[in-house]
Amino acid sequence: MAVMILSGGLDSTTLLWKLCYEGEKVYALTFNYGQRHKKEIEHAKKVVKKALEEGFKVKHEIVDISSISPLISSGALTGDSEVPHGFYTDEKQKITVVPNRNMIMLSIAVGFAVKKGEKEVYYAAHKSDYAIYPDCRKEFVKALDSAIYLATIFTPVELRAPFVDMTKAEVVALGLKIGVPYELTWSCYEGGDRPCLKCGTCLERTEAFMLNNVKDPMLTDEEWKIAVDEYKKYERQF
Numbered sequence: 001m002a003v004m005i006l007s008g009g010l011d012s013t014t015l016l017w018k019l020c021y022e023g024e025k026v027y028a029l030t031f032n033y034g035q036r037h038k039k040e041i042e043h044a045k046k047v048v049k050k051a052l053e054e055g056f057k058v059k060h061e062i063v064d065i066s067s068i069s070p071l072i073s074s075g076a077l078t079g080d081s082e083v084p085h086g087f088y089t090d091e092k093q094k095i096t097v098v099p100n101r102n103m104i105m106l107s108i109a110v111g112f113a114v115k116k117g118e119k120e121v122y123y124a125a126h127k128s129d130y131a132i133y134p135d136c137r138k139e140f141v142k143a144l145d146s147a148i149y150l151a152t153i154f155t156p157v158e159l160r161a162p163f164v165d166m167t168k169a170e171v172v173a174l175g176l177k178i179g180v181p182y183e184l185t186w187s188c189y190e191g192g193d194r195p196c197l198k199c200g201t202c203l204e205r206t207e208a209f210m211l212n213n214v215k216d217p218m219l220t221d222e223e224w225k226i227a228v229d230e231y232k233k234y235e236r237q238f
């Protein structure tokens, strides 16, 4: 079985579908790291439920590491700061970085893989996140893969990031082809009832669907119009 990190967002849900679509059986790990948008955990559960209904072989584990949150909490996702509006490329978006988050989650996933006798750990890092999330970059994937190999040398585990050279729009293009249930995914960093449509991840999501000429299926027609207007508003600032 493949081990993967499933956040309940668009990218990791596409990764889950891709693996299942290719016939893999998957252990999906979803982390509660004290994030403001805990709602994504509920969405991860919905996604897995749907995958099981489709006949895919998925086992889901919710991993509660929220007790480490006070040690690393800072910025907008786990600390007290407000979630900034605008694109990721904007300097102010750096406060949405949770320090070393992916390394922490991947480290646990690798331990889990060794325990289960599995050989591969997947995560959905992609090119559109390079600008501000250093632990989504190719160099990080390569270096961590080497470190994981050395750390697990008697029962080696490999790190796989199949989207690392793809943009978010390309990830969505793939997902649309293989029937990813995007209506069940959650991206917004605010933990509101509905997506705010203004934060970095909302704007990036809107852009990914716009570039594929489809409406985001988790939004109503009215929300989609607002999302596109918000996108254009921030786009004009560059």
Ligand SMILES: [Zn+2]
Pocket (backbone or CB within 6 Å): 187, 188, 189, 190, 195, 196, 197, 198, 199, 200, 201, 202
């Ligand atoms: Zn948002």
